[in-house]
Amino acid sequence: MRCIIADDEFPSREELKYFITEFSNLEVVKEFENGLDVLKFMENEHIDVAFLDINMPGLNGVGVAKLLNRINNKIKIIFITAYKEYAVEAFEIHAFDYLLKPYSEERILSCLKRLKSSNEKTDIKDSDNINTVIEKITIIDQGKMYLIDADEIYYIEAHGKVVKVFTKNGEFISKNKISDIMEKLNKEKFYKCHRSYIVNLDKVKEVIPWFNCTYVLKLKDIGKEVPVSRQNIKNFRKLINM
Known part of the structure; x- marks a missing residue:
């Protein structure tokens, strides 16, 4: 143990x-x-x-x-x-x-x-099999750390060493690398559509064709858009049965 x-x-x-x-x-x-x-x-x-x-x-x-x-x-x-x-x-x-x-x-x-x-x-x-998929993620708000449900996450974005977690209630900071977070999230629900983005597929409202045969994902409720990189197009199409 x-x-x-x-x-x-x-x-x-x-x-x-x-x-x-x-x-x-x-x-x-x-x-x-x-x-x-x-x-x-x-x-x-x-x-x-x-x-x-x-x-x-x-x-x-x-x-x-x-x-x-x-x-x-x-x-x-x-x-x-x-x-x-x-x-x-x-x-x-x-x-x-x-x-x-x-x-x-x-x-x-x-x-x-x-x-x-x-x-x-x-x-x-x-x-x-315990804890192979996390149901909570740690965020930072005004210097304090909190746990939120993974289901509350709309998308996660990495800017250099800063990783932001976006929810309906706003954006928060995570101290973990985006790759480490992705390893623990439910792969049936969360998709790393770009090297700097993870999206909750349950929160996608619309798939918009973009330049160079890529897509932009428009999210529900929060009015944000998340890119799908060219390298991930093929896997993304399979994932949503396109």
């Missing part, structure tokens, strides 16, 4: 990583000091277990857990904190466990044993 550790205290991360490495088959894929970096990473990665400190800068562990559950409701959340008062809220969002600092070796080993047992009961075929 793949896991992450999010804790702004380095000694705490090192201690937990030691127990995980020595006494479990978990692979620590990445470590984080704040919640926003966790969300960015999770948009393009599949993780089975997340160890989350509750008090972190940017976005606390409870907020991160709620958003992670929306991305992948099968992820196991384990809170790591020095504060008992968050326990009720943690289990309201179906946390797998709640570990108090300073860590008890017995308590950590018990948690790791439960994780192993839980994983053995999981159907292998189902776990292999």
Whole structure:
């Protein structure tokens, strides 16, 4: 199983990583000091277990857990904190466990044993298929990161290193490369019609012939147009049965 550790205290991360490495088959894929970096990473990665400190800068562990559950409701959340008062809220969002600092070796080993047992009961075929297609995408608005449904996206446009996501409610910035986003989107719905554009085919209102035998796609609701490059014409015609 793949896991992450999010804790702004380095000694705490090192201690937990030691127990995980020595006494479990978990692979620590990445470590984080704040919640926003966790969300960015999770948009393009599949993780089975997340160890989350509750008090972190940017976005606390409870907020991160709620958003992670929306991305992948099968992820196991384990809170790591020095504060008992968050326990009720943690289990309201179906946390797998709640570990108090300073860590008890017995308590950590018990948690790791439960994780192993839980994983053995999981159907292998189902776990292999988890999160192959993302249903959420991370955007940035006024310096804050949010998750939106992929279905809300009309198109995505790349300007150099800046990637913009267009919805009915406006345009937003994504920190991910357009190629990385495309790898995770549903290929039956989203099409990379140009090296700088991804379009949601469900949002296309009209296909307009353009110069050099290319097309421009007019989108519903937002009045925007997206080009189809010459290199993609043949595949695009097949895709829409032209």
